[in-house]
Amino acid sequence: MKLVTAVIKPHKVEEVKAALRTAGITGMTVHEVKGVGRQGGHAEVYRGTEYKVDLLPKVRFEVLVGPEAVEEVVDAIVAAAATGKIGDGKVWVTEVESVVRIRTGERDLEAV
Amino acid sequence: MEIDAGDTAWVLTSTALVLFMTPGLALFYGGMVRAKNILSMLMQNLFAMGLMAVLWVLIGYTIAFGGTNNFVGNLDFVGFKDVGMGVMEGLTIPVILFAAFQMTFAIITPALITGATADRFRFGAYAVFIAAWLLIVYSPVAHWVWGGGWIFDMGALDFAGGAVVHINAGAAALALVIVMGKRKGWPREGMHPHSLPLTVIGTGILWFGWAGFNAGSALAANGLAAQALLNTFIAASAAMLGWVFVEWARDGKPTTLGAASGAVAGLVAITPCAGFVATLPAMIIGVVAGVICLLAIGLKTRFGYDDALDVVGVHLVGGLTGALLLGLFADTAINEAGADGLFFGGGFELLGKQAVASFAVLAFSFVVTILIAKAIDATLGLRVDEEAEDIGLDLAEHAEVGYSFSELSSMDRLGHAERLGHDDHADRLEEVR
Numbered sequence: 001m002k003l004v005t006a007v008i009k010p011h012k013v014e015e016v017k018a019a020l021r022t023a024g025i026t027g028m029t030v031h032e033v034k035g036v037g038r039q040g041g042h043a044e045v046y047r048g049t050e051y052k053v054d055l056l057p058k059v060r061f062e063v064l065v066g067p068e069a070v071e072e073v074v075d076a077i078v079a080a081a082a083t084g085k086i087g088d089g090k091v092w093v094t095e096v097e098s099v100v101r102i103r104t105g106e107r108d109l110e111a112v
Numbered sequence: 113m114e115i116d117a118g119d120t121a122w123v124l125t126s127t128a129l130v131l132f133m134t135p136g137l138a139l140f141y142g143g144m145v146r147a148k149n150i151l152s153m154l155m156q157n158l159f160a161m162g163l164m165a166v167l168w169v170l171i172g173y174t175i176a177f178g179g180t181n182n183f184v185g186n187l188d189f190v191g192f193k194d195v196g197m198g199v200m201e202g203l204t205i206p207v208i209l210f211a212a213f214q215m216t217f218a219i220i221t222p223a224l225i226t227g228a229t230a231d232r233f234r235f236g237a238y239a240v241f242i243a244a245w246l247l248i249v250y251s252p253v254a255h256w257v258w259g260g261g262w263i264f265d266m267g268a269l270d271f272a273g274g275a276v277v278h279i280n281a282g283a284a285a286l287a288l289v290i291v292m293g294k295r296k297g298w299p300r301e302g303m304h305p306h307s308l309p310l311t312v313i314g315t316g317i318l319w320f321g322w323a324g325f326n327a328g329s330a331l332a333a334n335g336l337a338a339q340a341l342l343n344t345f346i347a348a349s350a351a352m353l354g355w356v357f358v359e360w361a362r363d364g365k366p367t368t369l370g371a372a373s374g375a376v377a378g379l380v381a382i383t384p385c386a387g388f389v390a391t392l393p394a395m396i397i398g399v400v401a402g403v404i405c406l407l408a409i410g411l412k413t414r415f416g417y418d419d420a421l422d423v424v425g426v427h428l429v430g431g432l433t434g435a436l437l438l439g440l441f442a443d444t445a446i447n448e449a450g451a452d453g454l455f456f457g458g459g460f461e462l463l464g465k466q467a468v469a470s471f472a473v474l475a476f477s478f479v480v481t482i483l484i485a486k487a488i489d490a491t492l493g494l495r496v497d498e499e500a501e502d503i504g505l506d507l508a509e510h511a512e513v514g515y516s517f518s519e520l521s522s523m524d525r526l527g528h529a530e531r532l533g534h535d536d537h538a539d540r541l542e543e544v545r
Contacts, residue, residue: 011502014301034518045511052524 001096001112002070006061007035008081008089013059019080020063023072029062039087058089064099064112116204119332123205123213126328129321130216134161134223136317140372141227143310144421146303148504149231150310150514156238160223163239167246168215175251176214180260184252203331213328214254221250221277227421228285231295231303232495235509237488244484245284249477253280257469268469269442269450269462271340272329274384274435275473282428283474285419287481292494294418296501303420308368315372319348322379326386336447340386344379347386347398351378354402370406373426377405380430385438388450393441401433428474435470439463 008016013030020028034055041054065073070093077091101111138157142150164172169192178185189195192211200207222242226233233241256263257276270276295303305311326344330337355374360366381401382394389397409425412418419425439462442453452458488494495501500508507513 009502014297042507043511044507044513049525054524 001099001108002065002067003094003096004061004063004065004070004073004077004091005094006063006077006081006089006091007033007058008061008077009083009087010057010059012081012083015080016061016077019076020061020073023076024069025063025065025073027064031060031062033058033060037087037090056087064096066109066112113199113202113204115199115206116332119204119334120206120209122333122337123209123328123331126324127209127213127216129324130213130220130328131161131321133216133318133321133325134158134220136314136321137220137223138314139310140314140318140376141230141311141421143307143312143314144227144305144369145230146504147306147515148506148513150306150506151510151512152233152235152505153226153230154514155235155510156226156233157223159239160219160226160242163243164219164222164246165215167243168218172218172246172251173211173214175247176218176254177211177259181255182262182265183256184261185255185259205331210331213331214258217273217277217325218246218250218254221273221281222246224277224281224423224427225285225288228289228419228423229292230420231505232292232501233505234493234496235505237492237494240492241288241484241488241494244488245481248484249284249480250276250280253473253476256473263469263472266465266469267451267462268465269388269438270384270435270469271387272326272383274381274431274438275469278380278383278427278431279435279470279473280431280477282424282426282431283477284481285423286417286428287478288485288494289417289419289424291482291485291489294416295420296498298418298420299413305369308372311372312368315375319345319375319379322348322383326383330387336387339391339446342391343386343389343394344382346391347382347394347401348375348378350395350398351375351381351402351405354378354399355406356402358403358406373409373422374402374406377401377426377430380405380427381434381437383431384434385441388438388442388447390441390443390446393443393455397434397437397441400437401430404433405430432470432474435466436463439466 035058036054036056039056041052041056044051044053063073074091074093082088098108099111100107134157138154142153145153171190173192174187174189175185178188195208195211197206197208200210203210222245254276255261257270258264322344323341327337327341330340352371352374355370355377356366359370378398378401381397385394385397405426408429409422411425438453440454442450442462443456444450444452451462453462454460485494496505496508
């Protein structure tokens with residue numbers, strides 16, 4: 001099994017969710033996170049003083065998939081999350097040793 | 113007549129009460145938008161308390177209340193010239209108090225429109241819009257109805273602003289969202305209220321302030337003011353029940369947002385009627401408005417106009433409901449200066465006048481608002497670009513965020529040497545996108 005993790009722009013959540021559903025993925029975990037990368041940050045101004053905010057809001061998706069679906073899922077996320085502008089985020093894939101579905105006790109591929 | 117201390121005290125109080133409704137409205141709307149747009153909503157409403165008040169003193173008041181021409185006021189009171197401490201003709205309060213009380217109405221009426229245009233109105237364009245709208249639409253309509261203009265002469269009734277405030281703002285909201293277009297993603301994407309507790313606090317402030325709006329419109333501390341106050345409160349209560357029970361039966365759950373919306377719908381509908389009807393009719397007007405406004409908010413999805421927070425469904429439809437029901441329930445036993453409606457022996461005469469006045473205000477406000485909106489769109493642009501809509505108006509338009517709970521958002525302060533110029537700031541925002 002593989003874990004596909006993606007960090008994307010918050011306003012792309014709906015489109016990525018829809019793309020994953022189209023790719024046959026029914027389960028996912030989504031976190032609101034903050035991060036910094038090449039995008040840098042933005043400025044906020046309070047009573048004339050300007051502050052640099054470098055940790056920007058992002059959304060992190062985690063999706064467990066079987067090995068055969070990895071490419072399709074990664075491509076779907078990339079296509080849905082892309083705006084072409086700096087700060088679109090990243091997708092990465094990691095190996096997963098084992099998975100258990102809590103309700104049934106099913107293991108590994110059956111539990112994905 | 114001489115100045116009466118009791119009357120003056122009550123209208124002073126009412127002026128403060130009505131002023132407080134605008135920050136209440138800001139919270140009522142602010143809770144319903146997404147968290148990234150809360151400040152833009154609060155700011156638009158707060159800013160109206162600045163800009164509308166200044167314009168009212170300089171020129172709005174005289175357009176509304178200078179002379180008794182049929183259509184528009186004269187320039188006798190520019191800059192509050194001759195608006196002094198002496199007694200107002202026909203009343204027992206100072207002229208300047210009447211003008212101040214009316215100023216609070218001129219602040220909240222354009223502010224009502226912000227609910228429709230939420231999440232996409234460029235702030236600069238908003239400021240120009242409400243300034244133009246106050247002087248070209250609101251002040252003349254106030255003149256027609258309250259300043260001795262043609263609706264006043266015709267004998268249509270509007271105790272506290274069913275037509276002047278609610279039909280007027282609701283029609284403008286409809287016109288503006290038609291020119292401006294939908295929010296990005298509407299209606300496909302869920303755009304849930306981010307904080308209904310704020311909306312409930314706002315509802316409470318509006319309900320409280322509406323005592324000044326309606327009972328203050330008696331312009332005296334007397335029995336009629338008390339009747340108007342009670343009518344206002346009972347209509348809100350009945351409307352809340354009407355809205356909640358119907359949605360409960362139809363959708364399966366009684367909702368907090370439904371209760372808040374229902375109460376406001378009742379307050380809107382009773383506004384023209386408050387000082388012309390008896391208690392039980394006020395209750396009937398409330399419950400009818402609660403149900404009709406609930407049904408009316410479905411119109412936007414049917415017709416595809418993005419009235420984000422239902423200004424059309426609640427204010428235009430609620431205002432029309434109240435103005436027309438007044439043609440049925442008006443009762444000279446309550447107010448001799450009023451008229452008798454259909455159910456009190458007055459025949460169809462008042463109902464006809466109410467319909468003419470309501471639809472005239474609706475049509476005037478709608479058409480002129482379309483023209484103002486088109487002119488602003490062609491020059492400044494009415495709405496923000498898509499990226500600004502994505503990151504939210506708070507950051508894109510105001511360089512602030514509404515909520516900063518997390519330690520992770522702690523910020524480096526930029527020193528003077530590093531202080532960014534305006535253009536650099538725009539570049540930084542550009543990077544975010």
